[in-house]
Amino acid sequence: MIKELMFQSPGYLGDFIKPRIITEQVLEDQGIEFDDLSLWYGDGSSALQQKVKLFKELSARWEMRVPDPTFFSRFWETGDINKIFRLWMDEDTSLERSIYLHIPFCLEKRCSYCMYHSQVMQSPGQLETYTNELVHWMEIFSPSFAGKPFHTVYVGGGTPSLLNKRQIERIFKAIETNYQNSVKGEHTFEASPVTINQKKLRILRQLGVNRISIGIQSLDRKVLLRESRTYVGARRINEIHQWVRAAGFEDFNIDLMIGLSGDDGSAVRRSLIIGIELGVPSITIYIRRSTQLTAAGSREYLNAGRLYTLIGELNRLAAEGGYRNLVDNPLYECQHYVRSDFTPVLPEYRTQYSPLHRNSCLGIGTGAQSFILDRYYYEIRSSAETGTPLYVVGVTSQKDRIRAFVAGTLYRYGYVELNEFKRQHGQDLTVIFSREIRELEQLGLASLDGNHLTLAEQKVAERDIAVKFFYRPSSLFDTLFSKLTMN
Numbered sequence: 001m002i003k004e005l006m007f008q009s010p011g012y013l014g015d016f017i018k019p020r021i022i023t024e025q026v027l028e029d030q031g032i033e034f035d036d037l038s039l040w041y042g043d044g045s046s047a048l049q050q051k052v053k054l055f056k057e058l059s060a061r062w063e064m065r066v067p068d069p070t071f072f073s074r075f076w077e078t079g080d081i082n083k084i085f086r087l088w089m090d091e092d093t094s095l096e097r098s099i100y101l102h103i104p105f106c107l108e109k110r111c112s113y114c115m116y117h118s119q120v121m122q123s124p125g126q127l128e129t130y131t132n133e134l135v136h137w138m139e140i141f142s143p144s145f146a147g148k149p150f151h152t153v154y155v156g157g158g159t160p161s162l163l164n165k166r167q168i169e170r171i172f173k174a175i176e177t178n179y180q181n182s183v184k185g186e187h188t189f190e191a192s193p194v195t196i197n198q199k200k201l202r203i204l205r206q207l208g209v210n211r212i213s214i215g216i217q218s219l220d221r222k223v224l225l226r227e228s229r230t231y232v233g234a235r236r237i238n239e240i241h242q243w244v245r246a247a248g249f250e251d252f253n254i255d256l257m258i259g260l261s262g263d264d265g266s267a268v269r270r271s272l273i274i275g276i277e278l279g280v281p282s283i284t285i286y287i288r289r290s291t292q293l294t295a296a297g298s299r300e301y302l303n304a305g306r307l308y309t310l311i312g313e314l315n316r317l318a319a320e321g322g323y324r325n326l327v328d329n330p331l332y333e334c335q336h337y338v339r340s341d342f343t344p345v346l347p348e349y350r351t352q353y354s355p356l357h358r359n360s361c362l363g364i365g366t367g368a369q370s371f372i373l374d375r376y377y378y379e380i381r382s383s384a385e386t387g388t389p390l391y392v393v394g395v396t397s398q399k400d401r402i403r404a405f406v407a408g409t410l411y412r413y414g415y416v417e418l419n420e421f422k423r424q425h426g427q428d429l430t431v432i433f434s435r436e437i438r439e440l441e442q443l444g445l446a447s448l449d450g451n452h453l454t455l456a457e458q459k460v461a462e463r464d465i466a467v468k469f470f471y472r473p474s475s476l477f478d479t480l481f482s483k484l485t486m487n
């Protein structure tokens, strides 16, 4: 379908031999900047429908939530990346900083909805090698962050609970030795209900972890099996909950998901009720990303207002069960329920950039992303196991930061506050993006209302399509071209 769309567009876009270079050259010859490709879309409803089709196709195939950094470079030496970190840190004015450690291994198979960087563990030796790598990276990058306090630590995956007791100890000791870390902050460890045990929980608590988050997704056997995910029942969750309490944790979160294959809403409703009956302190319900929604054929179900109605029902069930919703926004990308007598350290995670929190994150591990506010970006693309690590560095221009603010905030919160945009960027969003807003309104995907640009309740499952209207056209085309030429 994409190829069809491309061939319907002006001829130079249909050329797949060095497409970006050719496209830029042709445009340059005509005195048009590559970033002005919105010209291509033309006016009128058929051009608009074509644009929606293209964005739908991109969303269904590739995870592209916020515009890519404007400029990329690659480095192979940790010394290079350290020099860059030091330069960045000189300019760092973050209000909050996090450390994210990624454990990219899973037990025996991959869940079909997975969007994380992970692979099935081949042997326990892999974890030992990887632990050595993590400790090495922490030591190498440590001097660049001297004097910069971190507020949260998050160990995610993959499946961090595959690590044994000794590996867990080594990793947390390395954080303590190498980084200035607030003991009062939130320290999360993600675990799988299959691989966590009492011994690991006790050691995690002793090492300062104060939040355990378990990915369950559903307590419905049939739904999980359809997603190739191992099922555990309420009894196992209850057992873990007792261990967590005995180890001294206050915060114990279970993750559930809306939009799993074959779930018309009843499985997520039942799972929430079980979580409430077990009295777990915190229950987070994510909306499955649209990339996987389409694959599961659930997008159409969740559109037509059903998603919005379902979230209303979940809110009601949670309130009746004595839980508060910290999110209080049905358009948000997840709902977070906590028992009324419990207050978590943080209401939401900090491993993505949030324009409202002005945060930064040091990501350590294969596939882990680091960012310094919305300006700089860095990722480790491979580990010592697969060869020399490759460090990818990106810098985002002021123009693209504006796009990222709108796309990121609209995706995550379901709305953008016009005053906040003006406060941070000194410009009027409705002027800069008048065309995009007009098109979204025309399509019924979003509307302007007083101080807000808000996604339409009925179309909230289409948020990934709506936000692409704010992407730099060339970043969409670059992705499209690179994927097509790779295939």
Ligand code: SF4
Binding pocket: 105, 106, 107, 109, 110, 111, 113, 114, 115, 116, 118, 157, 158, 159, 215
């Ligand atoms: S356990 Fe988590 S990281 Fe592993 S495959 Fe499933 S969703 Fe992906």
